[in-house]
Amino acid sequence: MKDDTATLSSLGIGPSSKVLLMGTKPDDKDLVQTTTGSPEEHALIERISQSIEKTRTNLIPQIESLETSASTFLSNQSTNDDIDKTKSKLIDTHHYIIENLMQTLLTLDDVVCPPEFETARKKRREAVQYTQGLIDRVDSVKDQLLHTSPTEVKN
Known part of the structure; x- marks a missing residue:
């Protein structure tokens, strides 16, 4: 159920x-890692961990x-048509990654x-701070793209 x-x-x-409900009962080793020793707390920790692991697996390579x-775009000179197309594509990629990171924040x-x-x-x-750090990282790439032209980097 997503909703x-x-x-x-x-x-x-x-x-x-x-x-049919499926799951595993946490063992004593898992419960020791919680504050309360509660299976409910362990389940919440697992949910948080799965969300962050999904983000790491899917989004870190894209970032x-x-x-x-x-970086390659900003260090190369191209024709104006190439500059506009490439910059637009990179900005679109930024938007896509940000949308996914926002989904992670909503899940958390x-x-x-x-x-x-x-x-x-x-x-x-910690998971929220990690995700926010990734958002800041991706936004800094967008800022570089918007405020630096390829010719400025070469000079």
Whole structure:
């Protein structure tokens, strides 16, 4: 379920429907890593970790590629047509990455940690700061593209 507010009937679940829930019970080693020893806190920590791991796996390579492409663009001279097309493509890539990072922030925002789940709250805070750092990193590439022309870099 992507929408936690959706009703079961809106998902096609009604009388005589069968629902299979799958999961794993955390072991003692996992629970020691939580503040409370609670399986619920462990589940929140896992949710946070999965969100950040997805971001690392999918977006870090794209961010690095954007940085490399922008650097190459800014260090080369091209015709005006090439400059406009390439810059536009790089800006579009920036927008795409930012949209995905904002989705990560929204996912993290949906993780509600009770006050007693200190470890989960700390992990969530770190994940938000990490994601915000990536947004700042991508925005700095866009700023370079908007405020520097390829000829300025060469001179």
